[in-house]
Amino acid sequence: MTIQRRITRKVKVGSVFIGGDSPIVVQTMAATKTRDVEATAATIAKLSNYGAGIVRVACDTSLEAEALAEIRKRVDANLSVDLQENFRLAEKVAPYVDKIRYNPGHLHQLEPSLSWEKKVEYLVGVAREFDCALRVGINSGSLDPDKLRNYREKLEHNDVDPSSGGNDASFFDPPLRSALEHVECLDSLGFDRYVVSIKDSDPETVLFLNRRFATLKPLVPLHLGVTEAGAPPRGILKTRTALEPLLSEGIGETLRVSLTVVADQKEQEVAAGKLILDNVSKGIVASVDELKKNALNIVSCPGCSRTQSKRFVDLAHKIDEATQFARESPFTIAVMGCRVNGPGESDDADIGLWCGGDRVNLKNSGELLGAFSYDEVVEKVVELLKEKISRLKK
């Protein structure tokens, strides 16, 4: 049985196409340090041979851009680059990649006096010059603060007018709003070689936002994923509960399963992506009810070249094991690998951790308790969780 698909625009990324009548592309991301040219090139080659249609690499500095030039000489894979705050790096990396992912939530940091529309215009200019596609990569953990403030004010003043385009307040949800605004901006520039992703760590939110976006913008190819899904097997199940229903409805042209695994085991992400496609083609669709059997929600990022300590993945797995006693408790624990999405995601969790080089920042319901060593922080998390459970019983 093949997967029934909607027909979107077709976007060329190196030797593959996303959308249209092309097969769904499974992607993954290298988690080696980008400046380690040999290790990153070897990882990309391995992942590409394993079936990743596109491999993404993070790039935050000029030195990493230089490393990317060397990596390009060594590998024949389709490469995507992940830009964060430093959008100006685009012109330095574009000659060596096939796609540039930018996060609208990070465009406001560098050169704040320049409007985000002008920054997008710049990115489009670079993409055109160097024959690259773009991805508008929305992540709920790192949204534009102005957009969030605006949305909260609208809600407070009951000023959410569904008649302006959506059939409910979700039209003004910051992630969806942001995706729609960027689509409008790219369209107004006459650039249609782009895909959109709207990711969240909650599978139900991913389902909801992607269904809404697909209804409002049916021609725009969607890159699907649940961000910070965590360690396998739970991270795979969490992703399946969002991606399998979407794909079975014909929504989604490319996907990534983000798993907290060490850098040399990233092929697990590709294997999980293939499993999801295979399931959907056989009519197997996981439901969020499967997840609700274990109420404790552990959110952890997959790690990437920005991960500040090699101990991060091990810590995420230890937290998972040490909190099994509380599997039925209704709390969220977030374990993040660096300062990029770490502070935001750990703010929203009941217990939040984000990892630095040799200390781990620990938050209780968004309030910073301090920075602890990797050895002592697991016990602190267990103590906090026990306190929360005992308060629930009172």
Ligand code: SF4
């Ligand atoms: S939180 Fe940091 S380390 Fe984790 S995936 Fe995101 S950027 Fe990479």
